[in-house]
Amino acid sequence: MQTKPQNISGDIVLSVRHLVKNFNLGSRWFSGKSGGVVSAVADVSFDIPRGKTMGLVGESGCGKSTTARCILRLIEPTSGSVTFSTDGRAENIVDVTTASSEALRRLRQSMQIVFQDPFASLNPRMTVGDTIEEMLLVNTDMDRTSRTTRVVELLDLVGLESMHAKRFPHEFSGGQRQRIGVARALALNPSFIVCDEPVSALDVSIQAQVLNLLAELQENFSLTYLFITHDLAVVRQVCDDVAVMYLGKIVEQSPVEKLFAEPMHPYTQALVSAAPIPNPAKQRERTRILLEGDVPSPINPPDGCRFQSRCPIGKAEVKCRSVEPRLIDVDGVHQVACHFPEVRSVL
Ligand SMILES: Nc1ncnc2c1ncn2[C@@H]1O[C@H](COP(=O)(O)OP(=O)(O)OP(=O)(O)O)[C@@H](O)[C@H]1O
Numbered sequence: 001m002q003t004k005p006q007n008i009s010g011d012i013v014l015s016v017r018h019l020v021k022n023f024n025l026g027s028r029w030f031s032g033k034s035g036g037v038v039s040a041v042a043d044v045s046f047d048i049p050r051g052k053t054m055g056l057v058g059e060s061g062c063g064k065s066t067t068a069r070c071i072l073r074l075i076e077p078t079s080g081s082v083t084f085s086t087d088g089r090a091e092n093i094v095d096v097t098t099a100s101s102e103a104l105r106r107l108r109q110s111m112q113i114v115f116q117d118p119f120a121s122l123n124p125r126m127t128v129g130d131t132i133e134e135m136l137l138v139n140t141d142m143d144r145t146s147r148t149t150r151v152v153e154l155l156d157l158v159g160l161e162s163m164h165a166k167r168f169p170h171e172f173s174g175g176q177r178q179r180i181g182v183a184r185a186l187a188l189n190p191s192f193i194v195c196d197e198p199v200s201a202l203d204v205s206i207q208a209q210v211l212n213l214l215a216e217l218q219e220n221f222s223l224t225y226l227f228i229t230h231d232l233a234v235v236r237q238v239c240d241d242v243a244v245m246y247l248g249k250i251v252e253q254s255p256v257e258k259l260f261a262e263p264m265h266p267y268t269q270a271l272v273s274a275a276p277i278p279n280p281a282k283q284r285e286r287t288r289i290l291l292e293g294d295v296p297s298p299i300n301p302p303d304g305c306r307f308q309s310r311c312p313i314g315k316a317e318v319k320c321r322s323v324e325p326r327l328i329d330v331d332g333v334h335q336v337a338c339h340f341p342e343v344r345s346v347l
């Protein structure tokens with residue numbers, strides 16, 4: 001039985017527990033020494049209730065996509081568990097991490113992904129209709145007529161027309177291509193979709209259209225989303241809850257408005273202070289917290305807090321350099337992993 005954490009209300013569709021992914025780098029041919037271990041995801045846990053959107057934010061390389069790929073078992077996690085329930089009901093929970101290849105094939109119908117770069121994720125030699133139909137051909141026993149009808153229906157759902165089925169990816173704009181990516185993800189009636197930076201490659205005006213489409217589809221089909229982005233403005237627009245990642249770990253997690261209003265981790269405070277707000281007067285008054293240095297390498301990360309080298313507090317504290325902070329519950333909905341957490345308004 002899955003235990004429901006006290007801070008989550010509603011049925012849990014996705015539950016991630018202590019997820020770890022290490023990449024072993026091969027030995028160096030010239031020295032014979034081991035290349036080390038990339039600690040890409042280090043003990044990540046969270047739940048997503050049915051019909052909600054969980055945001056996963058953080059700088060490039062912090063482990064967002066690796067987390068997503070482990071959840072969908074596109075790559076094998078090193079350890080930890082991922083459980084999934086199509087409708088959030090306890091009796092339908094399946095352990096994704098131990099599922100057989102046949103069970104995984106069935107699961108993939110319910111768990112889908114939309115990628116950042118729609119052009120790279122579409123086959124340039126296939127028409128859009130064939131690309132979408134391929135999903136139906138491989139995963140269902142629908143006959144040709146039903147598949148064609150379904151392709152038209154899917155194109156309509158994402159705001160495209162039936163004549164678009166005969167065209168090739170290069171004939172579409174970026175926003176339209178992302179709509180095709182969404183149509184393909186929807187083809188098998190999934191209940192959960194990972195959106196991995198789905199609008200990062202698009203112009204701001206087009207971003208809004210795709211985000212609106214995703215919100216509309218979520219409403220109509222009770223979809224549950226894991227929404228990966230490095231853009232906090234997008235998080236604020238689409239997410240219910242948000243987890244902030246730094247170097248493979250979740251450093252803070254909270255309902256989205258609370259995270260913006262009362263960030264507690266110095267890293268979150270820096271991110272929020274850098275996110276633009278739609279009030280020019282307020283925007284001018286704000287002080288941006290600038291982080292020094294670069295994100296350290298995830299190869300053999302330091303002891304203690306992973307944020308210590310860039311933290312305004314941690315550099316001076318022995319505890320931060322020796323003891324790894326655990327994600328601690330603050331008030332039932334807000335968790336932070338910091339030895340010296342402090343609410344600081346930066347909006
Ligand atoms: N196959 C791999 N082999 C070795 N290291 C890898 C592999 N895939 C990812 N990594 C490393 O794991 C870390 C996390 O990568 P990941 O792609 O998950 O980051 P991300 O948060 O999605 O970044 P971005 O915002 O740039 O997409 C990075 O340091 C990356 O270099």
Ligand SMILES: [Mg+2]
Nearest residue numbers: 064065066196
């Ligand atoms: Mg990524």
